[in-house]
Amino acid sequence: MLTKAERTKQFILETAAPIFNKKGVSGANIDDVLDATKLTKGCLYGHFENKEDLALQVVDYMLHNNAEKLMLNISRGKTAKAKVFAYLDYYKDPLETHIKGGCPIFNMAVEADDNNPVIKEKVASILRQGQELFVSILNQGIGNGEFTDKLDAVGYAFKAVAAVEGAVVLCRTMNTAKPMQGLIKSLKAELESYAP
Numbered sequence: 001m002l003t004k005a006e007r008t009k010q011f012i013l014e015t016a017a018p019i020f021n022k023k024g025v026s027g028a029n030i031d032d033v034l035d036a037t038k039l040t041k042g043c044l045y046g047h048f049e050n051k052e053d054l055a056l057q058v059v060d061y062m063l064h065n066n067a068e069k070l071m072l073n074i075s076r077g078k079t080a081k082a083k084v085f086a087y088l089d090y091y092k093d094p095l096e097t098h099i100k101g102g103c104p105i106f107n108m109a110v111e112a113d114d115n116n117p118v119i120k121e122k123v124a125s126i127l128r129q130g131q132e133l134f135v136s137i138l139n140q141g142i143g144n145g146e147f148t149d150k151l152d153a154v155g156y157a158f159k160a161v162a163a164v165e166g167a168v169v170l171c172r173t174m175n176t177a178k179p180m181q182g183l184i185k186s187l188k189a190e191l192e193s194y195a196p
Contacts, residue, residue, distance in 0.1 A: 009047045012037055013061040016054065021062060022101035024111045025055045025119065059119050062104035063126045069098055070130075080141025084160075084191055087134065088184045091164045094171040103168045131157055151194040160187050 002010065015037045020028045030051055034041060048054040073090045077083035097103060105123060112119035138153035164187075167180045 005047070008039075008043070012039070012044065012047060012054075013058055016058045017062050017065070017104075018100035020055065020058045021099050021104050021107055024107065025059070025116065026111065028055070030054070056118065056122075059104075059108055059122055062099055063108070063122060065099065066104050067126060067130070074133075074137075080137050080144070080146050081191065081195075083137045084134075084141075085188060088160070088164065088187055091168060092180060092184060093177050094168040094180050095175065095177050097168075102172050103165060106165045106168060127161075131161065134161065145196060147191070147194040148196050151191075156191065163187065 012033065016028070016033045019032045019036060023032070030041070030044065033054070034044060037044070044054070048057065070087065070090050073086045074083045077086045091103075094102070101107065105126060108119055109123045109127070112123060134157035135153045138147065138151060138157060141147045142149055142151055142153065163183055164180075167183050171177055171180045
């Protein structure tokens with residue numbers, strides 16, 4: 001059981017996440033969070049030292065929340081192919097992301113690229129872990145005979161992640177999920193072409 005203070009902090013993080021995801025770390029402000037939570041400034045600062053502390057903890061929350069939901073989706077797959085398809089399907093509707101405002105990994109990566117090395121490293125770490133997991137799933141599939149050894153696990157994993165993350169931005173900008181559907185279908189067909 002969480003204490004009242006822990007529940008309040010969790011509530012703040014959950015409420016602030018879509019604000020930071022939509023506006024970015026530099027665009028979100030304490031007043032946005034206070035308006036959304038209906039808490040006092042004193043209460044907020046009882047849980048976070050300052051805006052930077054709040055921002056870093058919100059970024060951690062978003063990245064880990066996204067990773068947990070993605071891992072849950074992937075873990076439902078019984079085969080390597082099913083796990084990869086579950087990863088792809090996780091992104092099938094880029095207009096309705098689990099944290100409003102798009103993919104928090106991409107959003108934080110773009111904003112932090114040149115001006116926030118701490119957040120940039122947090123995002124880079126999540127991306128590295130994701131790539132390593134994706135490659136290990138593909139290698140498992142090669143090892144158990146689901147895919148031929150002609151499949152370049154590293155190359156396919158990078159291409160799939162880069163394509164999906166880029167498609168999230170394009171689809172959100174054009175306000176349509178249809179291109180993502182085509183991309184996912186194409187990535188699945190490419191993977192299936194490596195079946196023995």
